[in-house]
Amino acid sequence: MSNITLIMTRKPLEEVDYYGKNGRWGRMIVVRGGKVLSGTPTSVANLPDFFSTNPFGQALGALTGLSPLSAIANAASHGLAEGILNHAGLGRSFVKIGHTGICLQTLGGDVEVVAAFDTLERFRTNSGNGYYVQLKPRPEKPYEIRMDISRNVKGYTDEEGKVHEGVNKTGQCLRVHGHNTKNGNGSNAGILIHQAPHPGWLKGCIAPREVNNKVANNEHGPSRRAMDTIFSLMGGFRDGRKADLLVMDW
Numbered sequence: 001m002s003n004i005t006l007i008m009t010r011k012p013l014e015e016v017d018y019y020g021k022n023g024r025w026g027r028m029i030v031v032r033g034g035k036v037l038s039g040t041p042t043s044v045a046n047l048p049d050f051f052s053t054n055p056f057g058q059a060l061g062a063l064t065g066l067s068p069l070s071a072i073a074n075a076a077s078h079g080l081a082e083g084i085l086n087h088a089g090l091g092r093s094f095v096k097i098g099h100t101g102i103c104l105q106t107l108g109g110d111v112e113v114v115a116a117f118d119t120l121e122r123f124r125t126n127s128g129n130g131y132y133v134q135l136k137p138r139p140e141k142p143y144e145i146r147m148d149i150s151r152n153v154k155g156y157t158d159e160e161g162k163v164h165e166g167v168n169k170t171g172q173c174l175r176v177h178g179h180n181t182k183n184g185n186g187s188n189a190g191i192l193i194h195q196a197p198h199p200g201w202l203k204g205c206i207a208p209r210e211v212n213n214k215v216a217n218n219e220h221g222p223s224r225r226a227m228d229t230i231f232s233l234m235g236g237f238r239d240g241r242k243a244d245l246l247v248m249d250w
Contacts, residue, residue: 003033005030005036005246006030006230006244007028007029007097007102008206008245008247009249010026010121011100011248012098015124017199018198018200021198021199021200023121023202024123025120026120026206027098027117028117028119029095030116030117030233031104033109034091034093034106034107034111035106035244036244037105037106037107037141038104038140038246039104039139041101041102041103041139042094044096044099044101047095047096091105091106091109093111095113100248102248115233117211118210120199120206120207121199122202132203133181133182134181135176135247136247137248138246139249142246143176143179144245145175145177145245146175146242147241148174148239149239150171150173152164153171153192154170155171167194172194173193173227174193174230174245175193176193192206193205193206193227195224195226197223198217199216207223
């Protein structure tokens with residue numbers, strides 16, 4: 001199966017408030033094909049905007065050939081053998097997400113945009129003087145994400161009999177691995193990608209949703225359908241199945 005990479009930008013800053021719970025909107029595309037090694041901001045001129053049109057399934061025409069040593073080193077950091085590099089070849093693809101242009105360094109062929117979503121994260125604290133934990137940008141190297149069953153997403157009853165409601169009875173989500181984003185107490189944050197209808201369900205996690213549905217409410221459909229689409233593009237839900245996540249900015 002082709003590589004699947006989720007690419008997210010948080011620009012421009014768009015905030016939303018839901019009964020005292022603050023969040024921020026972002027944007028995400030999903031590309032399929034060659035392995036995405038990194039992303040670099042670039043000019044948006046003459047690039048197709050996947051939020052104003054719907055050209056899904058069209059290849060982006062990667063420019064292959066000789067590549068800089070930095071790109072080869074980046075590929076090697078992903079554990080790819082030199083022989084594979086020489087055989088498959090490195091290339092570049094250009095995408096536009098809203099006002100953000102991105103040059104993607106890829107390995108092993110072209111990529112195509114197969115889906116686009118808006119995203120929602122928790123942002124400012126209730127006092128307005130601080131911020132919730134958010135996954136750090138890492139445009140130089142994607143994060144690995146894996147399908148997971150989370151009890152926090154599913155809901156559970158603790159040892160004292162208190163019921164903790166979940167956002168999705170299946171518990172299905174994507175867990176972000178290999179990051180060093182910390183909680184306020186210094187521990188490593190558990191960051192998931194999961195269904196959520198408003199910012200109150202999110203603390204460090206990311207919720208994709210169908211485009212043109214930037215409304216914080218109790219309607220789960222737009223976010224649930226976005227997650228189902230991502231699972232389908234990854235080959236269907238199976239615990240441990242992998243993809244990549246490229247986070248471009250704050």
